[in-house]
Amino acid sequence: MSRRCHVEVDSRRYELPVVVGTEGERAIDIRGLRRQTGMITLDDGYANTGSCTSDITYIDGEQGILRYRGIPIEELAENASFVETAWLVIFGRLPSVTDRNRFSNLLTENSMLPDNMRKHFEAFPPHAHPMAILSAMINALSTYEPQRQIESDDDVELAAARLMSRVRTIAAASYKSSVDEPLIYPRYDFKYCENFLHMMFSLPYKEYEPSPEVARAINLFMLLHADHEQNCSTSTVRMVASGQANMFASCAAGVCALWGPLHGGANVAVIQMLEAIRASGTGVADHVRRVKNKEAGLRLMGFGHRVYRNTDPRAKLLKKSADQLLDHLHIDDPLLEIAQELEQTALEDPYFIERKLYPNVDFYSGIILRAVGIPLDMFTVMFAIGRMPGWIANWKEIHDDPHSRIYRPRQVYTGNPLTEFVPRDRR
Ligand SMILES: CC(C)(COP(=O)(O)OP(=O)(O)OC[C@H]1O[C@@H](n2cnc3c(N)ncnc32)[C@H](O)[C@@H]1OP(=O)(O)O)[C@@H](O)C(=O)NCCC(=O)NCCS
Known part of the structure; x- marks a missing residue:
């Protein structure tokens, strides 16, 4: 060849x-x-551009394959926890029992926010969006360790544990602030996902004990979001990291990039779309007709993907998990029925078939989060918690590369030619 x-x-x-x-x-x-x-070269939207080589995640969009460090996502979903998967994504191999225990302990020991930081929450307006709080607070975390140098893998492990653990505490605290409830301290006897659910839903007078099924669904949600190669937010993290910004600042930038409805905000947009279909009373077929007519730029949210042109393997796993969870919780969610009808209609429609538009990860994740009781404006925050290992791994890849260069694309200028400056009194 x-x-x-x-x-x-x-x-x-x-x-x-x-x-x-x-x-x-x-x-x-x-x-x-x-x-x-x-x-x-000119490649608007970078669809034909490889911005880097990377050892972390492999995607074959035509065949619907996703692997972290070579391991198929289906095998990880079946056999591994989110924390094990995070370590794999960051350090490149499955953790030994010793690695696993050490990292779990680091996550537990670093789950509390510096006490002073709790005051930051009081400064945000009552209905501040949790994504804004999350990004601001991740950046603020770096102010608590200004001298920290990351030189070895041990340093990365400690910083990663701090970030992954505290991002979960910040997320729950931003929710508690938004509903005017007291912040809940993490518990040392809970695992990663249980602890998050505890901080979200416990009250000082009433402990929330998540069922194993709920914890498993959240664990799967996080695991399936752990990395997805050079998407918008991960590329942002790498861009910021390439200027040698610290891990916290780089990941805070990733949170901002994730916010929009064409990226991490799509899981919110899916639920809003399903609710709108329900409220309109005109049915799924009418909505699909309007999408196909491109009315007001309408799209079928949770459908289509820049890379997957066949099936999104994460969507398959989440669909199964959503069915199991709703069954366990005895929830009869009318939005799930609409989602199923929408999926069926779109999959049989030439418009979607010709354009290779299939349900993506966000199509079913919203149903799971809704069933667990996660409020809508926290959905993208959940995505950010899950994506943290991938951002950290990509930051590490740049940090560890002695040949890493600052990211600095070029452009083709299409503005005015050389133009004379006109003094104010002659304009
Ligand atoms: C993910 C997404 C941004 C990828 O966009 P992209 O690769 O740039 O795809 P394009 O915008 O080039 O779309 C190609 C064609 O499919 C159509 N299309 C793409 N996604 C569509 C959707 N969700 N609903 C309806 N039509 C869609 C476009 O209108 C375009 O049609 P045209 O050829 O007639 O102009 C896009 O599919 C989308 O907006 N999906 C909905 C949002 C979403 O679920 N995002 C989460 C991704 S994980």
Whole structure:
């Protein structure tokens, strides 16, 4: 197989190397292109651009494959916890029992926020969006350890444990502030997901004890969100990390990038869409008709993916989990029925078939979160908690690379040509 490719510019031929990944994916290495030809490439939305090589996550969008560090997501979903998966994603191998215990202890020991930080919550307005609070507070965490240098994997492990553990405490505390309830301290005897649910739903006079089924569903939700290669928020984390910003600042930027409805906010948009269909009373078929007519830019939320053009393997696992959870909780959710009808209608419709639009991870995750009692404006926060290992792993990959360069794309300028400055009295 040729490891070089040729481009012709102004009748001159140039040779460029081809990089081949572990699974045979090929990329033209254009690092020498501008130097050789004086030209840059243009790829609006980066759909054809590999921004880096990475050892963390493999996706085959055509075949619906997702693997963390080579291990299929289905096997992790069946056999591993979110915490084990997080360690795998960050450090590149399954944790030994010793690694697992050490990391669990670090998570437990670092779950409390610095006491002074509790005052920050009082400064936010009553209905502040939890994503804004989350990003601000992750950044604020770095102010509590200004001198910390990350030099070894042990340093990364401690910082990662602090971030992963406290992000969960911050998320629950931002919810408690928004509903004007006292903040709840973490418990040392609970596992990662149980502890989060406890801090969300316990009251000083009434402990919330999550059932194993609820904890399992949240564990699966987090595990399936742990990483997803160079999506919008992860690319943002890498962009910020490439300027040598610290782990906390880089991940806070990731939270901001995740917020929007075309990315992490899609799980909220799905529920809002299902509620709107229910309230309209005009049914699923009418909504699908309006989407196909592109009325007011309407899209079927929770459908389509930049990379998956067949099936999103996470959606399959979450659908099964949603069915099991609703069964266990004896919840008869009318939104689930609408979701099922919508899925069926879209999967049989040529508009969606031709464009290869299938349910994505957000389509069923909202149903699970709703069943557990997570309020709508916390959905994207849940995604952020789950995605933290992936952001940390990508930050680490840049941090550990001695050849890492600052990310600095170029552009093609299309504005005014050279324009004279007109003094104020002549305008
Ligand atoms: C995820 C998403 C942003 C990917 O976008 P993309 O790769 O840039 O896809 P494009 O915008 O190029 O869309 C290609 C075509 O499919 C259509 N399309 C894409 N997603 C669609 C959706 N969810 N509903 C209806 N039509 C959709 C586009 O309108 C376009 O149609 P056209 O060829 O007639 O113009 C997009 O599918 C989307 O907006 N989905 C809904 C939001 C969502 O669920 N996001 C979470 C992703 S995990």
